[in-house]
Amino acid sequence: MKSKILALLRERGDYVSGQELCERFQVSRTAVWKAVGQLKKEGYHIEAVQNRGYLLAEEKELYGQYELESRMNTKWAGHPVIYYDSLTSTNLQAKLDAEKGAAEGTLIVADMQTAGRGRKGRAWSSPAGANIYFTLILKPRFAVELASMVTLVMGLAVAEGIRESCSAQTWIKWPNDIVVNGKKICGMLAEMSVEKEYIHYIVMGVGINVEKQAFPPEVAAVAGTLQEECGEKLSRASLLAGVIRAFESCYEAFLQADSFAPLVERYNALLVNKDREVRVLDPKGEYQGIARGINETGELLVELCDGTVTPVYAGEVSVRGLYGYV
Ligand code: BTN
Secondary structure (H helix, E strand, O other), X not given: OHHHHHHHHHHHOOOEOHHXXXXXXXXXXXXXXXXXXXXXXXXXXXXXXXXXXXXXXXOOOOOOXXXXXXXXXXXXXXXXXXXXXXXXXHHHHHHHHHHOOOOOXXXXXXXXXXXXXXXXXXXXXXXOOOOEEEEEEEOOOOOHHHHHHHHHHHHHHXXXXXXXXXXXXXXXXXXXXXXXXXXXXXEEEEEEEEEOOEEEEEEEEEEEOOOOOOOXXXXXXXXXXXXXXXXXXXXXXXXXXXXXXXXXXXXXXXXXXXXXXXXXXXXXXXXXXXXXXXXXXXXXXXXXXXXXXXXOOOOEEEEOOOOOEEEEOOOOOEEEEOOEOO
């Protein structure tokens, strides 16, 4: 109920009477008063004025269970939200929860990670109070071949969700890094439990760099933050809610078609390398070409100098711009 009160006060932006809150949530005046008291303890500045009611006076960036719940206006994605001040890794926690039967849509969020994990066994810098670290639990019934496309769906959702929540011009670097002004501001790590073609679960982990910070030397040249790149003060909770909303909508389109086809055009419109020269770092040998976009199975179509177009499968292969990361 605390999150619902918070959501209503925020939406109204004016006083809401105690009577209205009681009727809306079917609880006593004492219950409302207690809930408001707990929100105040959490740091919310709620004014209570006789004969007028309650007013959410100022909204400083608060990031926690109630803030996230109160902003999660989705059907299933992000329900429930489970927030931690600190975790080793949200992916690790999500896997434990998924094993124990956590429902599809469960969202694990942490303010910091002590062992944040990136792709290819790398670490993911995860300081407190600055960034978004979350993992969404999915329990799809589709064929295992479609699983690798879920990261493309999330890539599109993050790029579009951020664009809707702030002024940042986000782009996708195939397959699913998100870049702003050529800097990587987001990475994703999907992990899956499968048995005999049956997907038990997919945990979709996402890290978004929000506030200005010092990065470890090995990523400093490539990594950036949303705030530095778009110059705005941002709310992590509102960004995260925007991303989850975008994901729910993209994922439903993907499920309905049983394919990435309905999203290909939108993905390609945000592909940072589209129609640019790229270097394909294939373990069998590096080559160059022009990236023409992805196909319906998520392969990057690279046009070679003889005009032939070769599909590149993400797996072991990375793509770079001719002169750097993009
Ligand atoms: C990458 O290397 O680009 C992927 C980074 C993925 C980081 C996120 S942060 C939330 C989730 N928990 C983790 O330990 N990793 C992912």
